[in-house]
Amino acid sequence: MPNSSQRNVTMCDSSQLTVQLKGLALREYPGDSYPVDGVTPHRHQWALHDALTTDVPGVFVNDAPTGAGKTLSWLAPTVSEGLDTVAVYPTNALIEDQQENIGSQLDDIDGGDDVHLLAVSSDTLQDEYATEYPAAESNGELLSYLLRDAFQRPETVILLTNPDIFVLLRREIYHKRIDGINLFEVAVVDEFHRATRKEQNTLLFLLDEMQDADTEICKLSHLVFLSATPDEELAKRFDESVSAPYYPLTDFGWRETAHPAMAEDDQSVIAFAPGQLPTAYRPVLPPLELRLQPAATFQTATRLAEEREETIDRLLQGRTVLMLDGIHEVDRIYRLLQDSELGIVERIDGFHRGDIGDKLDRFDTLVSNAAVEVGVDFDTDQVLFSAHSAATFFQRLGRLRTREETSSAYAYLPPYVHKQLQPEIDEFNNEWISRDQFKGLVEKHYVDNSTPKSFDWRYSAVEAYHHVEQRVDNAPSDESGLIRKEGWKRIERHFCQPHGTVFSKQDAKRCHDAVQTKILDTLQMYRGNSLQLSVYDPDQQVVQNYNLTYLLRHGDIRLLERDDFLTHLPDHLEDDLSRVERYSIGYCIYFGTYDSDGTEGDEEYTGRDLCFKPTGELYSLLSEGQRQTREPKVCTGLEVETSPDIDGLDQLKIALSETEILCYPIEGHVSEVSKQYSIGEFGFVYPLLHPEGDTASIAFSHDALYLYCQVQDQQDTDGLDIEVSEL
Template sequence: MRATLPLSGVELRRHDDPEYPVEDPEFEPYAHQQDLRELFRSSGEFLAVNDSPTGGGKTMSWLAPVIERGEHALAVYPTNALIHDQYNQLTDELDENFPGQGSDVAVLPITADTLRTRYAAEYPDAKTNGERLRALLRTYVYQREDPVLVLTNPDILVMMRRHIYGRTGDPGSRVRQLNEFETVVVDEFHRANRKEQNTLLFSLDEMYDLSEFQCALSKIVLLSATPTTRLEHRFEEAMSAPYHRVTSERETTEERPFDEKPTNGWGAVMPPVDLDVRSASTFDTASELLGEDWDDTEAFARQPGRTVFILDGIHEVDEVYTRLSNALDNRTVVRIDGFHRGDLEEKLDDFDVLVSNSAVEVGIDFSVDRLVFSAPDRASFVQRLGRLRTESEPQLARCYVSSTAAASLSEIEHGGRIPRAQLVETLEDAYHDPQEFESFDWRYSAAEAHHHIERRARDANSERAKGIREEGWERILRHFGGGDPPLTRSDVEAHTDVIDNAVERTLQWYRGGSLQALVYDRTLGADDRIKTYDLFYLLRHGDVEFFSRTGFDEVVPDEHDDDVSHLAPYVTGYCTYDGTIETNDDGYGRSVRLEAISEIYGWLRADDGVDDETRKPRELGGISIDVDPDGADRITSIEHLRDEMCEDLDLLCYAVKKHPRQVKNQYDLGKFLFLYPLTVGDEQWCAALGVDALYLHCAVQESQNAVDLESLGIGL
């Protein structure tokens, strides 16, 4: 099914404001930039959400008032690639728009890689990332008088706050400089999942509530899409800081559509787009692009200007990139994904055709003339379409969506260009939202928070410990205790017991744990030869060979010894990588199957009465694995991985006695919650791993509770 939608552009009103703290006399701010600056000046303490359109200057909205006030600020970005892009953008902004004050501001990009490389050279006596981080911030926060902007990811923020970079029982090893930052900015907050949003909001609320001499945080800025009703309630009722939605009061007068060219005195933040809508299955857009649509694909990419393809899976990126590279001799074709993330600036400067996935979906700044994208859900559709920005002339785009979404979009009636608001409204009906895991909040986020509070209390004296526990419990009730019946301490402790040590090793992290392999990338032109990557993606799609740790050391050149030693403690297996395998006619690679070992038999067969509803997630010490097919793409070295996975795995698991497809359908799970077949004797089960195990457990429990209520005659 195909349809063409002529979409309007989006323009924002500019304002003559000589007092706005940008030194460029021609700069005219938008209303959301003025309003957030006024919050900084008048309130001093707040939680602000800026949901102005993509390309509308959200970065400047917080940067200008922070520079004006000369404060320390910490900006949190969802990916390391975005951190490095924003580092370049912010340093350019400081040079161009704040030449007087900007030269005094230190901008520090902090990731695991920069701590291990860039800052290791600066602090040679520091032996760990935690020691380097403390030394770095001590230098820039305590030993300088000028403002500091720290750019980091949510994992590192949470690790600093929860003292994971320090040593339990040694308060002196904490990253105390975190407490000196007056402002925390979180970019793309709406892209975080439920567990991530809960972790971040609870941590920021706790920091905000500390007395000023303990923590200076007073201003929280979320750069996000329009908040859902659930999040608005959370901001208003659970967070201590007064909540403000920056665009709410003037959104109807400050933003509007335009058809061809922006109005004088207004700025174009999104261009008009002629959108070609086509259908494809999730993770299978490449088959359409390279099959029936190949002539259109090649012609689209040959046009003058810059063309971007944004797909779902790395295997799709690999297929499309390879075909276009071979077909377009006179065009510079580049790829950016989890395996090809180096030389980012050079690629973005030089490309004619860029093939990527979610790695460039958010934030990273580059110009584009035409866009091809897949859209597995509503958020991805809006985000990826938003890569076309800040141009005034109509631009071309093609999207691939499910057949049902394509049908809904084709029914939009229009006599001219379609306002973006009308498109978004249609998308809300076109896409089915998978089940929300509402009970995750009180089952597992509360347990995670309780664990963190207990760690804080153990490190304090008895009097302070009592206050930490009391304040912590009140915060848990605000954030996670709104259900009926009310949440009790015994409820929280019961769920802490369920996951036991997994709270320590999995839930306390921002994203939760996952299985990673240490990879030696042998593909031509690989930028980072040694990297970690998702184990199950490699098993499904990678041309890989696994090794024991000793065998891996023998294969990898000596020049990479330091990288291997640093990353080895965090991985489950070791492999070489030589690209991706060919997918079958349905777009699938290998099939990954888990197999029970004695520990799993003991768990699943503990009692005859144990069933899906009464079984609880469990941390496993090991599990076995097998991969189909048996043909040319068989991983003959799988025994090396099995050896690693059968010992000291420490992985959360939840098992259901059904085939994965049945479970997905029964509990209305989304495409990005992965279930794996689990063989238990001659029975077919399925298993979810890591945080997915907790989500699946919530789905099963919520479904059972709904059945129980219906049996009692209570309507839902």
């Protein structure tokens, strides 16, 4: 039960709802055949060990809770069986974290002494690996040498990398013919559910293609997806789109006879209230006193500032991690908590990524954003977080783990979700309820702002068609027919049949030929291109690229020409600059968050006003035709205005106006466009000055394609006659 201080917090805010959630525990199943010293496995660990050691090809999804040992579930069998494995992680920070985590576990696993562990990102390629292969003239050539030498060694190869590099390898964009990508027997994908629709489509299509190939061409037999928040739509896609059999790890479906872990009468997963944990079970998620309050996306910091005394009172209850939506929120709350009685206050975000291990060891209060949402391990008594989506809600809530005692959590929800939950939560009357029951309750109230499903056949099918044709062009003539035939069947399975779409090969070719070549090039990459600046942070002594629109709205920055920028940059950071500046359009010095009126008080923080202006090609795109026929395009002619103005903005305008960017302009104010097409706060759309003086908006990169699909879908719903060839 809450202590007296917590009760006072509840009483002072009538909008707060309190839910008592049961903890979650997993049964341990002893067995001498598990190849890890000192570990009694859970059922999901036995399941994946059984599948991989009995050489069952298929798609395996491990949706065990956070803290349940999902990494060990694939690591133990691949190491003990000597299965060469590529593990794909969404961020470079997670690659670094997993390299340390896996390295620490190898000594306890049978065969761990015979593992060659590689962590590959653009940073490691250009730093440590570049010194090993000085003759390499590109990252792709360097990686080809790295994998060639790795597979010539007698050890098991485990490659940790990100999906961007994996896609470049498979599509031979990085470097022609890197054969090492076809030598892996197992592919592990972490946090797949958190990728965008385009990213999921790209990765799943390529993995299916590799697994379906003859083993003499590609050895990949096992696809393993790790997720703490299972998704029914993804499960359906695994089952219906991928050619290999789909096996959730809950039922040992590949077995004809029961595995010992499956034969036990006891449940493998149980929910427990405080003091009710049975023996033989290990807690992975603790019982929770969960308090729910309303706050709009990007406004949780404002709520916390308005209630500063209550906020500090909450944080004094124990070691706390705060997870907010934006860096400007992190900065505001970090400054708000300075000189308080909270002890050591640390921050981790995109501009404060150094010394993460030390920060995690010493903090009393940690202020962060999505940087600690996945992967990073920390021990904490309570969490306080914002949740703009249901997936984010349960991802962040799951960061409290491995305790039997009751913990505390504070969640800030969109006001409409909070309002709809209130009468249903009141009915529980302070009873302890299971997380599954609560999850179903929460998910039904969040508005689904996911990307439109029509993206699959409007763009992903076209992307895949282009990929298949590229393979045909590079294949021997006697193989081209089979590649094209199998490729089209795969396109149908992944992007047409799931939606019941009548979309022929001729339709795909017409759409492919109609799509701008530069858009096809963008689609071949895993992530879309973004507008970035090269940033020097003198406080953190780092140089990196960061999102242009964020910096213009929220950054206390000074824009500079390159030569002037170099005079401020320490010599030891010049190599770092040379690695990142090729992907940026300008340079700036970053001094922290822009301090507009109200950031220290109780007023809502909005940052600078930001508006784009069309010139040249973009002007023509906006002024030509009607909304019904306009399509996304890669073009130049973008300018930007901010209020207040930023020192050096004029020179950025010149660079920006000459930069090619995939964009989609549309008539209507940002708020109107966002509401009409259910884009949500994280579907970024920006104000655009219409040449005729009307209000307009613009989206960039993959957001431009998503918005276009939303517009077309609504036109189709409204009964407008649009031919497939026009899409």
